[in-house]
Amino acid sequence: QQQVKQSPQSLIVQKGGIPIINCAYENTAFDYFPWYQQFPGKGPALLIAIRPDVSEKKEGRFTISFNKSAKQFSLHIMDSQPGDSATYFCAASELLGNQFYFGTGTSLTVIP
Amino acid sequence: EPEVTQTPSHQVTQMGQEVILRCVPISNHLYFYWYRQILGQKVEFLVSFYNNEISEKSEIFDDQFSVERPDGSNFTLKIRSTKLEDSAMYFCASSVGWNTEAFFGQGTRLTVV
Numbered sequence: 001q002q003q004v005k006q007s008p009q010s011l012i013v014q015k016g017g018i019p020i021i022n023c024a025y026e027n028t029a030f031d032y033f034p035w036y037q038q039f040p041g042k043g044p045a046l047l048i049a050i051r052p053d054v055s056e057k058k059e060g061r062f063t064i065s066f067n068k069s070a071k072q073f074s075l076h077i078m079d080s081q082p083g084d085s086a087t088y089f090c091a092a093s094e095l096l097g098n099q100f101y102f103g104t105g106t107s108l109t110v111i112p
Numbered sequence: 113e114p115e116v117t118q119t120p121s122h123q124v125t126q127m128g129q130e131v132i133l134r135c136v137p138i139s140n141h142l143y144f145y146w147y148r149q150i151l152g153q154k155v156e157f158l159v160s161f162y163n164n165e166i167s168e169k170s171e172i173f174d175d176q177f178s179v180e181r182p183d184g185s186n187f188t189l190k191i192r193s194t195k196l197e198d199s200a201m202y203f204c205a206s207s208v209g210w211n212t213e214a215f216f217g218q219g220t221r222l223t224v225v
């Protein structure tokens with residue numbers, strides 16, 4: 001059973017566009033929601049994370065929007081650049097949880 | 113900046129052989145994980161480890177798998193008798209606590225032939 005559902009599977013945007021990647025979950029015990037960026041042949045790198053007590057978090061060009069009632073969260077990349085081309089994974093873990101549940105990943109391509 | 117390091121970066125092994133994948137977590141982290149990623153697919157949880165004990169393991173982590181913290185710095189994953197379907201990228205991760213930022217290593221690409 002897929003604990004975290006991620007969409008879309010792939011995304012192509014022009015440079016300067018704002019790609020949006022969405023994730024949804026059912027487990028109300030989830031308490032921590034990180035996003036990871038992965039380049040080919042590399043490990044996932046923590047990008048930004050949010051907890052349910054806030055609805056939005058910004059770090060540089062990356063913003064997480066969180067809707068607790070809908071059990072959804074999304075990643076927005078402002079002013080996207082070709083260097084942002086990578087696979088993005090959302091994840092979730094429970095309070096006192098000892099594993100992360102990953103989404104299926106979104107392959108982002110930013111066209112110059 | 114502290115990082116999780118993994119060795120080797122690539123290992124090729126014959127089916128049925130034992131492999132040991134090594135990881136050095138970030139030094140002040142106490143919680144350790146192994147994940148794997150089959151090419152082009154999602155990141156799958158294998159096992160978490162704290163205080164020299166397995167904390168949680170997935171269905172993938174069967175009797176062929178084991179983990180160990182042999183000294184104060186290394187964290188290893190052993191696959192006793194490799195199968196073709198064990199071919200994947202294996203990632204080690206560590207964190208200060210449960211449910212907090214986890215940092216991943218660069219991975220070991222395991223190829224079973």
